[in-house]
Amino acid sequence: MPKPTATITAKAKDKTVERIKRFLELGDYDVKVTIDPNATDTVVTVGTTTLKNPTPAQLAATMDLLLPKKSSTYDLVVIGGGPAGLAAAINARSLYDLTTLIIEQYAPGGTAATAVNQIDNYLGFDEGIDAGDLCHRAVLQAKKFEAQWLPGYGVTAFKPSDDPKTKKHEITATNSDAPHDAVTVSASLVLLATGVIPRKLTQPTAAAFEDEGIYYYALPADAEGVTAKDTIVVIGGGDSAGRAALMFSGKGAKVVMLIRDTLTKTMLKVISDKIKADKNITVVENTEATEFDAIKTPPPDNPNAKLTVVAKAKSYAVTAVYALISADPQTKWIEDAGITVVRKNETDKYGLAATGLDIFLDAIKKGTFKYEEHKKDLENVTDMATNKPGVFAAGDVRYRAERRIATAAGEGTEAALAMHNYLKANPKVLDAEAGRAAPYYYLA
Template sequence: MSGQEDGARPAVTLVGDQWSPECSVVRTFLTRSEVAYTWLRPGDPRGGRMLADHGLTAADAPVLFDEAGRMLRARGLEPVAEWLGLHTDPGGGAYDLVVVGGGPAGMAAAVYGASEGLRTVLVERWAIGGQSGLTSRIENYLGFPEGISGADLADRARRQAEKFGAELVLTRHASTLAETETETQTQTGDGFTLGFADGGSVTARAVILATGANTRTLHAPGVSDFVGRGVYYYSALTEAPLCTGAEVYIVGGANSAGQAAIYFSECAHKVVLLVRGESLEQEMSTYLIKQIAAIASIEVRTHTEVAAAAGDSHLEQLTLRDTRTDTTETVEATWLFAFIGAAPDTAWLGPRFLRDDAGGLVTGNDIAALAAPEPAWPLTRAPYHLETTVPGVFAAGDVRSWSGRRVAAAVGEGSMAVMLVHKYLEA
């Protein structure tokens, strides 16, 4: 169950099976969107009765009900968001700035853009917060000595952006970025058109790309069969209450995995952290390594990877491989959470955007260094810092080449990008 104190959004009831991938997605979305909800299984007396009263069965789940008697079979996040009354359509007209992505970089850009007088719209394909919104605890972000959850930080950012008048549009997937008039991937004085996968669009004089990165997935045999049924990516906050007293496996050696391990240790009987490398020191912050070492219920297994997954209606077994000896071990497992990094979300952009080998957008002074054999920058002036190879389009956060991969770095870049947008628009 999740909720918020101001009561701005309606309380709803979700009826869905624990091992339903669709139900898992909806639960995560409701939690991320700060929607108060009660979750019932179809086999619960009340859950079964609610389905029957509407002529439905367990096969129709997940289903949402609200206090007004409305019902929705939850198929896709955009219909769910619309049913909840969340903002899913831009207000219309030309904007000064469109921000693509609602993570820390995008939210910082929305706050600073709107507070400094730009008519700003932010487009997020899922929920505000990005991957950091799923982080159980952020302890090295300036100004929060006791730490703050990613969800709390995201909610504060949302309220702050709305306070200054930024328009936040949810569950709209950006699919094209084009010149407003000619539909070519370039820039003119008229600005840009950001197209959505469903055919809608929004226009703006300048663009900040803060789309972050797409989560990498495990490719071991059987793993994909259990996504949402025991295998989860960046879903610690939603699933943790179900793991009380259980043994939890976490894959990853960077900060997100370490934060999840500490978070799960508060409810799980045991947490096993699987790391491909020889130690945590390669990618994880020192403060997290020290905390993990002090928690007896966390076991760190280095040189270990998931080789296979098996089960019936949900995950029941994992095969683990020692990368040094190539020997395997089969263990009973119901919960596996993977935090194995992500790739910059840039595939949807056109060829004029210069990328590095990892797919990150190259910006500013770095353009000249990577633009061989032909220049990628089309103007006589030099590109502004954070400006991509398309003038007027800036990049901030994890989507950018050589980004800091930290919340503070993303917030700083999102804020700086707005300063550069002003400079671009005033030129």
């Protein structure tokens, strides 16, 4: 299906323009940016609507994403709009008629929408499908079933209830561009599907170029204007970095891959083999970038160069840097709310949400497990349930999850079924006044 279009007119292609562009691209829009030195505002046109200096929430409304209505009470609040969150919301709405709100801090589709590769092994798409297109279809499906959206807001407070029959879970989300703009909602059920966010470079000189030469996503749109006159640095040795390198090389650009270890240590063989055979890609192993600086006057043989990157005492003049160096969950606020978080080792500062048997395994490890006290809970253990009643987790934020789009969607579907079974066992959890699904569970 053809993509909807959007245009941005601004005085310069700065961080604000880049964020707006990426928000629209992650929403599967084809975006054209025009630089006008005389412009006083950043003007965005989406379809027939024109906005000046828009926030993500304003863009979302223009993109026809459903925003919260007057009601602040829901059967289900899904925190995270990636494949896991979308699959859960679609099943919760289509099968169980649960009033549902999706809170997504960045853009519809989550991190999965930034994948550059064609997905060849997703069930039902025999010719493959782009990750962004798959996520866009899922967003349309969620809209079809009237799941409501709150994009551009990040959760800043989460107060889970120990007894949802008498008190609902409470979630406060804040507008990323307007800290005073906060929304508080309550729900009988909560799904934690926040996934992971890209890990950023720690070199002191890197921060100044974020979204202005250094990027932590590589979208297919990034390669559209790339030519043989461009040199791109890709930092990272994983599958995403490899696919990005091949994407830019496919447009004729010279690509330099800076890898801390070796090309084949963690990358899929099918990708590393293609990189080895690609004459446009130079792989520099056992190294990392140490310094970044702006180029005021590009060299004649590299007219598009904007940055210099120093690695192993060698300097590279490049058009852009794409740092694809893994990703981390943001689980501190989850742990602060009393949700059990499991760390892979002592140096793991983030941890992942524990569900099912991992809750009890963690208690055994800490010496707090009491069999007689937990016997009944063990008999009713649910793979997607956390240690708080009515709070579930799915996708990359969950301990033992695999970072694959297909498995995240499967976990979201499984989480919706787990919620359904939880409500059948605890019908009074739903508010008969707020939820249309309440009579079904009361009478079941």
